[in-house]
Amino acid sequence: MTDAEIVAALAEARKAAAEVPERIREIGRAAYAWRTVDAELAALSADTDTPVGTRAEPAAVRALTFAARDLTIEVELTDDALHGQVVPPRPGEIELRDRSGVVAVAQVDELGWFVLGPIPRGMFRLHLRAGDAVVVTEWITI
Known part of the structure; x- marks a missing residue:
């Protein structure tokens, strides 16, 4: 594997790790909605x-x-x-x-x-x- 391929693989792995799954986003939006429940x-x-x-x-x-x-x-x-x-x-x-x-x-x-x-x-x-x-x-x- 070349240096460029390693850098590209690391960039792709970092991008994948930074993405938040949609289910977690839904949970966050639902929790945020409860902030004004009172x-x-x-x-x-x-x-x-x-x-x-x-x-x-x-x-x-x-x-x-x-x-x-x-x-x-x-x-x-x-x-x-x-x-x-x-x-x-x-x-x-x-x-x-x-x-x-x-x-x-x-x-x-x-x-x-x-x-x-x-x-x-x-x-x-x-x-x-x-x-x-x-x-x-x-x-x-x-």
Whole structure:
């Protein structure tokens, strides 16, 4: 065996050893999903993008409302940011997450207001920590 063949064989062995089997990937994704098992799910309860009645044209700003047991998260999507409020107001921290992870983090002020940006294209969700409350919204697609 030549030196070049040995180096190529070692490179192939190293590549094979670095690959993670799909079953192990599935186990990792399932374990990761349990990290928010104690968070309350806030369901989408209103979306101005959903046709209601007889509107002639779509709204200029898309408004979303996510309802949890003890609070709601109201959000308006503009071209460059996501403006929102936690009701009833409480300070905390909110994260904007897409499939790849955390995209943006913002502080929620004492009046419940926050601004996140940029708005992701595709699926996203919000993760709120405010006092003892931990709330995760369902996934929404833009």
